Amino acid sequence: MLALVGSFCSGLLFAIGLGIAGMTLPQKVLAFLDVAGDWDPSLALVMISSAGVYFVLHRLVLRRGRPLAGAKFALPTRRDIDAPLVMGAAMFGIGWGLVGLCPGPAVAALASLHEDALVFFVSMIAGMYAYGTLHVIGSRDPDGGASALDLLLSKR
Amino acid sequence: MEGFTPWAALAGGALIGLAALLLLLCNGRIAGISGILGGSLEPKRGDLLWRVLFFFGLLTGGLVTLWWLPGALDIRVDVSTPAVILAGLLVGLGTRIGSGCTSGHGVCGVGRLAPRSIVESAVFVAAAMLTVYVVRHLLGGI
Numbered sequence: 001m002l003a004l005v006g007s008f009c010s011g012l013l014f015a016i017g018l019g020i021a022g023m024t025l026p027q028k029v030l031a032f033l034d035v036a037g038d039w040d041p042s043l044a045l046v047m048i049s050s051a052g053v054y055f056v057l058h059r060l061v062l063r064r065g066r067p068l069a070g071a072k073f074a075l076p077t078r079r080d081i082d083a084p085l086v087m088g089a090a091m092f093g094i095g096w097g098l099v100g101l102c103p104g105p106a107v108a109a110l111a112s113l114h115e116d117a118l119v120f121f122v123s124m125i126a127g128m129y130a131y132g133t134l135h136v137i138g139s140r141d142p143d144g145g146a147s148a149l150d151l152l153l154s155k156r
Numbered sequence: 157m158e159g160f161t162p163w164a165a166l167a168g169g170a171l172i173g174l175a176a177l178l179l180l181l182c183n184g185r186i187a188g189i190s191g192i193l194g195g196s197l198e199p200k201r202g203d204l205l206w207r208v209l210f211f212f213g214l215l216t217g218g219l220v221t222l223w224w225l226p227g228a229l230d231i232r233v234d235v236s237t238p239a240v241i242l243a244g245l246l247v248g249l250g251t252r253i254g255s256g257c258t259s260g261h262g263v264c265g266v267g268r269l270a271p272r273s274i275v276e277s278a279v280f281v282a283a284a285m286l287t288v289y290v291v292r293h294l295l296g297g298i
Binding site: 003006011013018022034035042053067069086088092103106108120122124129135 | 159160161162164165166167168169172174175177178179180181182183185187189190193194197198205206207209210211212213214215216217218220221222224225228229230232233234237240241242243244245246251252253254255257258259261262263264266267268269271272275276277280281282284285286287288289291292293298
C-alpha cells in the first residue's frame with residue numbers, strides 16, 4: 001500500500017516541480033537549447049538543483065539498507081558505455097530538440113489538452129511500444145535479453 | 157536572457173529531486189519516466205500498478221499546475237504536426253533504446269554520478285542543441 005501511495009505522490013510532486021520550474025513549457029525548454037538565440041539558462045539550474053538534491057539526500061536514503069516498502073533497492077548497476085546508450089540518447093535528443101518535450105513534461109502537459117501535446121504523447125507511446133514489440137519479437141529470452149534490435153545497434 | 161527565471165528553476169528543480177527521492181525511499185526505484193511508462197507497456201506480474209499510479213500522479217500534478225500556475229501550461233509549439241509526430245516517435249524509441257531520459261539519467265543517474273547517465277545526458281543535450289540550431293537558424297522552421 002505504501003509503495004502505491006508513494007508512487008502516486010512522487011509523480012504528483014514531480015509534475016508540480018516541473019510546473020514551478022517552467023519545464024512544462026516546450027518554448028522555455030527550447031529557449032535553453034537555443035544557444036545561438038535569446039538564451040534562457042533556467043533549465044541548467046533545474047538540472048543542477050534536482051540532481052544536487054538527489055546527490056546529497058540519496059545517500060541518506062540508501063543508508064537504510066532497504067526501502068520502506070519492498071525488500072531491496074532496485075538500482076541500475078551497469079557501467080559500460082555501449083552503442084545503444086549513445087544512439088538512443090542521440091535519437092531522444094533530436095526529438096527533444098524538435099518540440100521541447102521529454103517524457104515527464106509530455107505527461108504533465110496532457111492536462112493542457114493542447115492538440116500538439118496530445119499528438120506528441122500518443123506518438124511517444126507508439127515509439128515506446130514499437131521498441132517493446134521489437135524487443136519481444138527479436139529476443140529468445142522472455143525477460144528481455146539481447147534482441148535483434150540490440151544486435152543491430154551494437155553489432156555484437 | 158529576458159525569460160531567465162532562476163529562483164523558480166532552483167525551487168522547481170529541488171521539488172523534482174525530492175519527488176525522485178520519495179520514490180527511492182518508498183519503492184526503492186529510480187524515478188525514470190520513460191522507464192516507468194515503457195515498463196508498463198511490457199508488464200510483468202506484480203510490477204504494473206505502481207507504474208500506473210506514478211503516471212496518474214504525474215497527470216494529477218499537471219492538473220494541479222493548470223489550476224495553480226495556468227501560465228506554466230500555456231504551451232506553444234511552432235513546428236508542424238508531422239514534425240511533432242516524428243519528435244514523439246524519436247523520444248519514445250530513443251529513451252527506450254538508451255534506457256532513460258531527462259529524469260532517470262538526468263536527475264537520478266547524474267545525482268548518483270553514474271557514468272552511463274553522465275554520458276547519456278551529455279549526448280542528448282548536445283543532440284537537442286544541434287537540432288534546435290539546424291531547425292531554427294539553418295532551416296528557419298519545419
